[in-house]
Amino acid sequence: DTGVSQNPRHKITKRGQNVTFRCDPISEHNRLYWYRQTLGQGPEFLTYFQNEAQLEKSRLLSDRFSAERPKGSFSTLEIQRTEQGDSAMYLCASSLSGGIAYEQYFGPGTRLTVT
């Protein structure tokens, strides 16, 4: 397995447009996480899934944000009516739950720039 992949790697969009990012986790991992990282800051938790169920959402995730994991495999994160404050790196991570693996494996991220 090649690890967690994210597409696209970079996205430039105009304010007000909708964008969608995709994350493909490590194949046997049942947990999938989304984080947002702005310049000079550590990643901030947005939401996570166990299989297809979305178990927790941060209050950072406004109504304009929606995440899905329809078949418990890949996940999408959509931002509607983008704002300049949405410019950030969006990170996806995956892990196993209930096992002895403690690590969340992070993807390379999708860098969003809203102009």
Added chain:
Amino acid sequence: GEDVEQSLFLSVREGDSSVINCTYTDSSSTYLYWYKQEPGAGLQLLTYIFSNMDMKQDQRLTVLLNKKDKHLSLRIADTQTGDSAIYFCAASETSYDKVIFGPGTSLSVIP
């Protein structure tokens, strides 16, 4: 909720030891991590420690935990230029819970 703090910058000479410090607020944090992020690269887990441990050593890395003071440190022995990166202290309640990250410490290694 959990809050993780760490100093933002550290500069050391090649061959010296680096010590990066971190404090956290939530005593229910059971797992404490150090992640490394190099420019243009993803986050890499360097090491972790359970809250019932005081110390963990892994090659050049030594993690010290003072649970009473909620203080975590990462010592890198014989620091090399390749260790230049941003180091994030992080915490979670369970091994598969969301991870709360600090702001990161930018380590610069001077040749």
